Amino acid sequence: MLNLTPRQNAVLVGGLLGDLHIQKTPATTGKCRLRVCQNVNQKEFVDWKYAVFKNFCDGTKPPFIEKRKNRDDLRSDYLFYTSYRDEFIEPRSVWYPVVENPDPTIGQECLKRIPLNIAEILTEPLALAVWYLDDGTKRSDTDSCRIATQSFSKEEHEFLQDCLKKNFDISVKIEDWGRTKSNKVLYSLAVLSRGGNYKKFRDDIVRAEVPSMLYKL
16 A cells, blocks of 8 residues: 655645545545646646656546536536545545435535644645645635635634644635525635735745645735
8 A cells, every 4th residue: 555645745735625535436445546636727736746646646537628517618628537446435434424414315425624723734834835726726816826616604704714824824804605596604714915914925825835726826
């Protein structure tokens, strides 16, 4: 069994906060794989992630384009999978707890959630960079940015808020993003210019030296 390197672990953490998913095999082995998928416009970033995890991709296809219907448009995704590995079992159990779905026809399911101990997990600037480059957007009207975190609860946003302050000395604001059709409140994180927070955030990301996506800063 291969151990994740510190660099691979940081990219995994940042990816799990963003677009990366861990999928469990239906087989009895319980092994898991990574699925990395983004718009084809982010091809260079996906290729960079593939290079990071290439030693876990034996027997799998290199990154490929997949077209799918997205509402009224045809979207081109660029993606790859790792092979199913024992190494990804533990992170999946941490990030995908078993929860009871309110719909009784669905029952129990595993949904991605922010771990309670995220402050012990999100510690590296590289993880911060991958997260932002997956889901962040620079505001054009001011020196600040937003991170799309709408799938997480208000409490999970508070975990992230505390983590960023503790580990990176970056203060973020939890903002209302809107509501779903069922009236559920959605939230996002804003890194504001006040107090030099966005500058510290940007400096951490630049220091991580992730290519191609730095235009998002």
